[in-house]
Amino acid sequence: MTPKRVIFGLLGTTLDTGKSLNRWERWRPTVSLAQHDDFAVDRLELLYPRMGTSLAKLVREDIAQISPNTEVRLHLVDPRDPWDFEEVFTALHDFASAYTFDQENEEYLLHITTGTHVAQICLFLLAETKRFPAKLIQTSPAFKTNDPAGEYRIIDLDLSKYNSIAARFQREFSDNITGLKSGIATRNPAFNALIEELEHVAANSVDPILLTGPTGAGKSHLARRIYELKKHRRQVEGPFVEINCATLRGDTAMSTLFGHKKGAFTGAAADRPGLLRSAHTGVLFLDEIGELGLDEQAMLLRALEEKRFLPLGADEEITSDFRLIVGTNRELLHHVAEGRFRDDLLARINLWTFRLPALKDRREDIEPNLDYELVQFAKRTGRTVRFSTEARQRYLAFANSNEAQWTGNFRDLAASVTRMATLSPAGRITEPVSEAEILRLRSAWKTPTDKHSTIDICGRIMGEARASELDRFDRVQLADVLSVCQRSRSISEAGRELFSESRKKKTSGNDADRLRKYLARFGITWADVKPTAE
Amino acid sequence: MILIDGSQGEGGGQILRTALALSMVTGRAFRLTKIRAGRQKPGLMRQHLTCVQAAAQISSAQVIGAVVGSGEITFTPGAIRAGEYHFAIGTAGGTMLVLQAVLPALLRAGGPSVVVVDGGTHNKAAPPFEFFERALVPVLQRAGVHIEAQLDRHGFYPAGGGRLVVKVTPTTEARSVELLRRGAIVEMRARSIVSRLPRGIAVRELEVLCERLGLSEDRAEIVDVPSPKGPGNALVVEVRSEQVGEVFSAIGEVGKPAEQVASELARDVRAYVDAPGAVGTYMADQLMVPLAVLGGGAYTTGPLSEHAKTNMQMVKLFGVNVRADEDGTVRVGALPVS
Numbered sequence: 012m013t014p015k016r017v018i019f020g021l022l023g024t025t026l027d028t029g030k031s032l033n034r035w036e037r038w039r040p041t042v043s044l045a046q047h048d049d050f051a052v053d054r055l056e057l058l059y060p061r062m063g064t065s066l067a068k069l070v071r072e073d074i075a076q077i078s079p080n081t082e083v084r085l086h087l088v089d090p091r092d093p094w095d096f097e098e099v100f101t102a103l104h105d106f107a108s109a110y111t112f113d114q115e116n117e118e119y120l121l122h123i124t125t126g127t128h129v130a131q132i133c134l135f136l137l138a139e140t141k142r143f144p145a146k147l148i149q150t151s152p153a154f155k156t157n158d159p160a161g162e163y164r165i166i167d168l169d170l171s172k173y174n175s176i177a178a179r180f181q182r183e184f185s186d187n188i189t190g191l192k193s194g195i196a197t198r199n200p201a202f203n204a205l206i207e208e209l210e211h212v213a214a215n216s217v218d219p220i221l222l223t224g225p226t227g228a229g230k231s232h233l234a235r236r237i238y239e240l241k242k243h244r245r246q247v248e249g250p251f252v253e254i255n256c257a258t259l260r261g262d263t264a265m266s267t268l269f270g271h272k273k274g275a276f277t278g279a280a281a282d283r284p285g286l287l288r289s290a291h292t293g294v295l296f297l298d299e300i301g302e303l304g305l306d307e308q309a310m311l312l313r314a315l316e317e318k319r320f321l322p323l324g325a326d327e328e329i330t331s332d333f334r335l336i337v338g339t340n341r342e343l344l345h346h347v348a349e350g351r352f353r354d355d356l357l358a359r360i361n362l363w364t365f366r367l368p369a370l371k372d373r374r375e376d377i378e379p380n381l382d383y384e385l386v387q388f389a390k391r392t393g394r395t396v397r398f399s400t401e402a403r404q405r406y407l408a409f410a411n412s413n414e415a416q417w418t419g420n421f422r423d424l425a426a427s428v429t430r431m432a433t434l435s436p437a438g439r440i441t442e443p444v445s446e447a448e449i450l451r452l453r454s455a456w457k458t459p460t461d462k463h464s465t466i467d468i469c470g471r472i473m474g475e476a477r478a479s480e481l482d483r484f485d486r487v488q489l490a491d492v493l494s495v496c497q498r499s500r501s502i503s504e505a506g507r508e509l510f511s512e513s514r515k516k517k518t519s520g521n522d523a524d525r526l527r528k529y530l531a532r533f534g535i536t537w538a539d540v541k542p543t544a545e
Numbered sequence: 546m547i548l549i550d551g552s553q554g555e556g557g558g559q560i561l562r563t564a565l566a567l568s569m570v571t572g573r574a575f576r577l578t579k580i581r582a583g584r585q586k587p588g589l590m591r592q593h594l595t596c597v598q599a600a601a602q603i604s605s606a607q608v609i610g611a612v613v614g615s616g617e618i619t620f621t622p623g624a625i626r627a628g629e630y631h632f633a634i635g636t637a638g639g640t641m642l643v644l645q646a647v648l649p650a651l652l653r654a655g656g657p658s659v660v661v662v663d664g665g666t667h668n669k670a671a672p673p674f675e676f677f678e679r680a681l682v683p684v685l686q687r688a689g690v691h692i693e694a695q696l697d698r699h700g701f702y703p704a705g706g707g708r709l710v711v712k713v714t715p716t717t718e719a720r721s722v723e724l725l726r727r728g729a730i731v732e733m734r735a736r737s738i739v740s741r742l743p744r745g746i747a748v749r750e751l752e753v754l755c756e757r758l759g760l761s762e763d764r765a766e767i768v769d770v771p772s773p774k775g776p777g778n779a780l781v782v783e784v785r786s787e788q789v790g791e792v793f794s795a796i797g798e799v800g801k802p803a804e805q806v807a808s809e810l811a812r813d814v815r816a817y818v819d820a821p822g823a824v825g826t827y828m829a830d831q832l833m834v835p836l837a838v839l840g841g842g843a844y845t846t847g848p849l850s851e852h853a854k855t856n857m858q859m860v861k862l863f864g865v866n867v868r869a870d871e872d873g874t875v876r877v878g879a880l881p882v883s
Contacts, residue, residue, distance in 0.1 A: 079633040
């Protein structure tokens with residue numbers, strides 16, 4: 012059975028217009044889809060804005076007249092601003108998500124000739140990322156004749172000649188995207204809620220925002236998006252200034268942040284404004300704030316409260332008005348308890364705290380981020396790379412398994428995608444390439460078996476004093492058990508892995524109970540292993 | 546199974562329509578391959594598909610390969626059923642072309658039929674309604690068929706929306722029809738049909754026609770299409786002679802001057818009038834199948850067009866005894882009644 016041909020298209024509120032009969036003498040892109048003798052359309056899904064309601068109905072009538080076998084379905088899709096990337100993309104994306112595609116019996120085309128420039132780019136990208144599992148169809152007026160049917164061309168995005176267009180559209184798109192979520196692919200409901208709340212806070216608050224979470228969870232990326240959102244809303248005008256506090260040491264820390272006057276210290280050959288000043292009317296992102304020295308903390312607090320600070324060697328305070336975002340992967344409270352972090356500064360920056368989950372705690376986001384990273388790769392290199400279906404399935408199966416620990420979170424994922432894409436010069440990641448990458452990741456995440464690390468994990472969990480009383484015989488075994496526990500989501504899951512062989516022979520009864528008893532022998536509870544687990 | 550090479554001769558579409566018509570009448574299946582091979586857009590077009598589907602509906606045929614773009618089709622007809630049929634041809638395609646495919650079968654059906662066809666009634670690459678009504682239908686009536694054709698609405702490319710209705714009652718005693726001598730020309734009339742276009746176009750066309758064909762003004766008429774579905778213009782000349790009626794036509798096109806449309810048509814008419822044949826080039830082609838299906842016959846014409854030669858090969862494939870003599874006489878034998 013030949014599949015039915017179904018076309019999605021936007022009503023061209025300019026190109027498709029015409030009420031008088033003279034409209035038939037003009038090329039009207041949507042109508043032209045049904046005007047070709049060599050091209051049968053079984054169904055047209057026409058998206059129209061509210062203001063185009065009567066036109067949409069007229070177009071449907073006209074198509075019925077010239078193509079009685081084409082069913083035209085009208086869908087009201089009405090983004091408030093058809094020139095706003097966010098709104099258009101969301102509207103089209105929502106439509107595609109809600110649509111039931113039947114790829115076994117229908118083949119889809121996406122008509123990209125009508126709609127705003129913004130809508131065309133969004134459609135292109137939605138097809139590129141297979142949100143619309145469709146080829147593109149482009150219509151154009153007749154080149155040499157006066158035939159109002161014009162011409163049509165079907166574009167298969169899998170062909171490499173469209174890579175540069177894809178990259179350009181992708182760039183234009185991301186340049187215009189301002190919503191926080193739009194740059195962040197997520198299917199995780201909790202993370203989604205977090206982003207929405209963060210977006211709300213970013214739009215409505217001038218107070219500092221604290222982003223916590225493991226390294227590579229995307230704090231820096233998120234900070235930049237917050238800045239872009241604020242900039243789009245005209246809440247900030249200045250630049251985005253970013254620094255990792257772990258890279259700041261000694262005198263240079265002070266001068267990097269707060270600036271100095273010429274001659275303030277040896278080597279201060281000229282005035283330096285400092286990052287706080289550079290971020291004036293913009294956003295300052297201080298990553299790994301826990302690494303900031305106490306002196307700098309005091310200066311920062313004052314700069315936050317008074318919007319003024321004194322550069323090194325300067326006689327007068329200078330002013331800077333900036334929004335602050337800070338990131339940390341540590342528990343700042345511990346630092347406060349140890350006297351390494353000022354409690355008054357913590358109180359000041361701790362008003363809005365958002366904890367970014369590790370990638371392994373939102374595995375449903377691995378797939379969309381895989382696509383995102385491929386797009387990023389295309390942006391950087393101008394080369395579009397795709398997975399073969401088998402390679403993708405294989406890679407995702409591994410990525411979603413417990414075996415994949417994603418200790419470096421998104422940094423690991425980005426590096427992994429870059430490696431595979433680079434090793435696939437033909438533009439297609441094949442199964443051998445993904446298989447090799449899986450091996451590479453496995454060995455990178457392998458629990459090190461040397462003495463130090465076994466001491467480490469036992470010491471960390473039991474305390475070094477108690478751990479040192481263990482025989483090496485017990486300690487090696489315990490270390491391995493603990494490392495399995497740590498990467499498992501529950502005690503049952505850890506038990507299943509640890510006693511997998513006995514499970515096969517059905518000799519083991521309750522794995523979780525067996526594991527719990529084993530840990531108890533060393534005075535360890537599940538909560539000691541996974542302090543954050545519920 | 547009759548095997549037909551669709552790439553032979555001229556007119557891929559006509560090969561299909563002739564095959565459909567004769568297959569239904571004879572009850573013989575055919576396989577047509579290489580449909581419109583070598584064309585810029587090869588394979589079945591939507592307008593052809595409509596013909597196939599209409600033929601299949603009338604004869605309860607089994608069809609393989611009936612999709613747009615298909616290069617091969619197998620058609621196995623069943624019994625022809627008389628009755629009321631309604632077909633719609635897309636892209637404002639020619640309604641006449643649908644009739645070419647299905648009418649011969651209804652001429653031999655067991656009872657009267659009514660066929661309604663929606664689409665274009667005045668198209669570039671097809672005869673206009675007037676040709677059917679004034680030239681072909683009278684010949685069919687002479688063969689004994691009771692047939693009426695009615696134009697409900699005009700339809701032009703690209704808007705379509707036209708409709709014609711044909712009522713036909715078959716005869717069991719079809720007569721042979723001979724159109725060997727034209728006789729003197731009794732009357733010549735020109736008609737310009739304008740649909741939602743300035744009358745000035747029609748005026749200019751008719752001026753040129755009258756001058757070239759020596760017609761007086763009262764032989765020229767402008768027809769304004771009532772409740773038009775879209776813009777369009779057709780120019781028609783009817784030549785009535787003692788023995789036969791002929792119709793010639795041209796379709797106005799955007800960007801083509803009215804004078805040019807008219808002078809090209811005048812040339813066609815002159816060629817017919819100046820030649821000795823009873824029927825024109827197009828009619829010579831169109832008569833073969835209906836005559837074969839009815840009681841056979843003979844007619845004189847000028848040199849056969851490539852279309853007509855191809856069509857002759859086609860009707861021979863289905864067992865029709867047809868030959869063209871050197872003096873310009875085409876003799877068509879009647880298909881044995883099955």
